[in-house]
Amino acid sequence: MRAEHCVTRNHIEVWHERVLPSxxxxxxxxxxxxxxxxxxLVWTGVACFAYxxxxxxxxxxxxxxxxxxxxxxFGLRRRARHSVRCSVYGALGGVFDKSVGGF
Known part of the structure; x- marks a missing residue:
């Protein structure tokens, strides 16, 4: 994958799409x-409540x-030949996205 195309809207999905560039x-x-x-807030609230x-x-x-x-x-994205930056952003956004899928 070419580096200039890796960190784009197509490869990084965050939970709240209205903050993404057009x-x-x-x-x-x-x-x-x-x-x-x-x-x-959900992850932090659950961790604080449990604590x-x-x-x-x-x-x-x-x-x-x-x-x-x-x-x-992160590992799955690196295996798919994404850049390190794309893998970090995508893994973080993916965890947040999948963790609140029911909301």
Whole structure:
């Protein structure tokens, strides 16, 4: 895959599509985070709730689940010959997207 086409709207999907640029252009990390505010709040809220109710071990387990999902998504994208930047953004956006699919 050519580097100039990797970090585009076609390869990075964030949960809230209204923050994406209208055409094919580079997507910045802030756009990925801004488009994923609800999933970030859900992950943070669940981890905080688990920490206060069940203890820090459960919150760490939830963080580990997030990290594992991110690593698997990153690995799959790298195997498909995406750039490192595209793989990071896409894996992060993918975890957020799939984690709140029911909303």
């Amino acid at each position: 055409g094919l252009e580079r997507v910045r990390f802030w756009v990925v985070l801004r488009g994923s505010l609800l999933p970030i 206060f109710i069940y203890g820090p071990a459960v919150a760490v387990a939830i963080g580990g689940l997030f990290a594992l999902s991110f690593v698997v998504g």
